Amino acid sequence: MIINKNKLFNLSKVILIGMIIQLLITATAAAHGKKAYKYENGELVRPTGYREWIYVGTPVTPNDMNNGKAAFPEHHNVYIDPRSWKEWKKTGKFRDGTIIMKELVSNGSKAGVSGKGYFQGEFVGLEATIKSKSEFPDEPGNWAYFSFSSKNHKTLSKKAKPFPASSCNSCHAASAADDFVFTQYYPVLSAGKAKGKKATGGYDSDLNNKYVEPK
Amino acid sequence: MIINKNKLFNLSKVILIGMIIQLLITATAAAHGKKAYKYENGELVRPTGYREWIYVGTPVTPNDMNNGKAAFPEHHNVYIDPRSWKEWKKTGKFRDGTIIMKELVSNGSKAGVSGKGYFQGEFVGLEATIKSKSEFPDEPGNWAYFSFSSKNHKTLSKKAKPFPASSCNSCHAASAADDFVFTQYYPVLSAGKAKGKKATGGYDSDLNNKYVEPK
Numbered sequence: 001m002i003i004n005k006n007k008l009f010n011l012s013k014v015i016l017i018g019m020i021i022q023l024l025i026t027a028t029a030a031a032h033g034k035k036a037y038k039y040e041n042g043e044l045v046r047p048t049g050y051r052e053w054i055y056v057g058t059p060v061t062p063n064d065m066n067n068g069k070a071a072f073p074e075h076h077n078v079y080i081d082p083r084s085w086k087e088w089k090k091t092g093k094f095r096d097g098t099i100i101m102k103e104l105v106s107n108g109s110k111a112g113v114s115g116k117g118y119f120q121g122e123f124v125g126l127e128a129t130i131k132s133k134s135e136f137p138d139e140p141g142n143w144a145y146f147s148f149s150s151k152n153h154k155t156l157s158k159k160a161k162p163f164p165a166s167s168c169n170s171c172h173a174a175s176a177a178d179d180f181v182f183t184q185y186y187p188v189l190s191a192g193k194a195k196g197k198k199a200t201g202g203y204d205s206d207l208n209n210k211y212v213e214p215k
Numbered sequence: 216m217i218i219n220k221n222k223l224f225n226l227s228k229v230i231l232i233g234m235i236i237q238l239l240i241t242a243t244a245a246a247h248g249k250k251a252y253k254y255e256n257g258e259l260v261r262p263t264g265y266r267e268w269i270y271v272g273t274p275v276t277p278n279d280m281n282n283g284k285a286a287f288p289e290h291h292n293v294y295i296d297p298r299s300w301k302e303w304k305k306t307g308k309f310r311d312g313t314i315i316m317k318e319l320v321s322n323g324s325k326a327g328v329s330g331k332g333y334f335q336g337e338f339v340g341l342e343a344t345i346k347s348k349s350e351f352p353d354e355p356g357n358w359a360y361f362s363f364s365s366k367n368h369k370t371l372s373k374k375a376k377p378f379p380a381s382s383c384n385s386c387h388a389a390s391a392a393d394d395f396v397f398t399q400y401y402p403v404l405s406a407g408k409a410k411g412k413k414a415t416g417g418y419d420s421d422l423n424n425k426y427v428e429p430k
Contacts, residue, residue: 012227012228012231013227016227046417047417048412048415048416048417048418049412049415049416049417050415050416050417051269051270051403051407051414051415051416052269052300052415052416054266054267055266055270055292055294057292057320057335058273058290058292058335059327059329059332059333059334059335060275060332060333061327061329061330061331061332062332063429065330065331065332066330066331066332068429070330070332071329071330072329072330073429075273077270077272077273079270085267101416103416105272105402106424106426107429108399108400109399109400112274112276112390112397112400113386113389113390114274114276114286114287115276115280115281115285115286115287116276116280116281117274117275117276117277117280117281117285118274118275118333119274119399119400120272120273120274120400120401120402121402121426122402122406122422122424122425122426123402123406123422123424124422124424124426125422126416126417152428153422153424153426153428154421154422154424154426155420155421155422156417156419156420156422157420158420171328174328175327175328182327184323184324184334185323185324185327185334185335186335187320187335187336187337187338188266191337191338192266197263197264199266200263200264200265200266200267201263201264201265201266201267201316201318201341202261202262202263202264202265202341202371203263204371205370205371205372205373206369206370207337207338207339207340207368207369207370207371209321209337209338209339209368209369210337211321211336211337211339211368211369213367213368214278214283214288214322
């Protein structure tokens with residue numbers, strides 16, 4: 001095959017321009033993707049795609065263990081956005097712009113072939129917390145809290161206003177282990193703090209826990 | 216600035232060759248990355264990075280709800296590899312090459328500010344299941360099951376041999392909702408089955424559940 005030098009030169013120019021455009025698109029996407037949420041006119045737009053974020057843990061405080069009136073009767077599946085996870089793995093800090101999602105799941109079956117216990121049922125709600133100095137300068141730790149859940153657990157709102165600090169933040173301030181986040185109940189965060197790639201699981205043969213077999 | 220046409224031509228050649236090399240690397244990586252695990256000489260190499268896969272659900276069947284002798288006393292955080300999740304979202308099938316990880320977490324605190332319940336403690340074990348026609352032609356559904364956990368829950372093995380079918384598969388065959396997988400306890404899988412991007416959470420305002428508020 002004979003290659004025409006001038007044609008190849010023109011083709012190369014096209015490729016070069018293409019590469020520059022692609023670089024610009026990537027840079028723009030990176031800038032826009034900095035925060036995994038949209039907060040506008042004092043409301044948080046309901047986030048999407050969080051089931052593909054990083055899962056950190058699930059507490060369950062069911063009604064039947066709390067005299068039929070649990071404050072949070074559901075399983076709470078908790079996720080952190082990937083960029084903030086990357087920062088947590090590296091520095092052990094929640095970066096400005098962190099969003100943590102809490103997906104509420106009903107208590108489903110109480111018995112399976114594996115035994116009696118609490119099994120996850122259906123999705124019944126969605127909550128979020130955000131750390132942002134520019135958006136929540138007056139909130140303790142700059143964390144604000146949101147709920148998209150309807151009272152009957154059947155629908156989600158499209159937007160949510162932040163709760164007053166007294167509703168959520170006071171409790172988080174008093175009892176959460178790390179910067180208003182209950183990392184003591186989220187093993188992925190507590191074990192992964194500033195651990196780099198080891199935070200992602202499976203790298204250590206030694207589990208390095210204080211576990212004592214229950215009698 | 217004056218650009219020398221011949222120099223630019225040479226530069227372009229270098230860029231072209233670079234792009235071809237990059238394409239080859241990407242294609243090779245795609246081929247190797249087809250399966251998210253390494254099974255060699257009859258053993259599964261302990262997977263890594265699964266905490267960045269897709270979380271699907273957590274059952275908990277604690278000792279104190281099972282006369283002190285639960286078969287699976289820990290919280291079980293369950294993940295599916297990203298490629299198989301992509302296929303599940305699209306088709307609602309577990310593709311050949313699916314790997315599902317089960318990370319065992321001890322029962323930590325039984326009371327928090329949110330109430331009495333079960334909170335996750337420390338990582339105490341790791342198990343896996345794989346669906347592969349070529350590797351497990353004789354296993355029911357081509358699923359094989361593995362454990363890396365030591366008896367004292369302090370260490371993980373580097374490799375694991377598959378369990379005999381009777382140890383795990385018989386129970387999965389009898390009671391699991393979908394192709395030997397207990398999707399009935401994994402809301403991310405059950406709600407996300409063949410739902411495309413809606414499977415990733417937050418897209419639907421109507422939660423479309425059968426939830427009835429507990430009395």
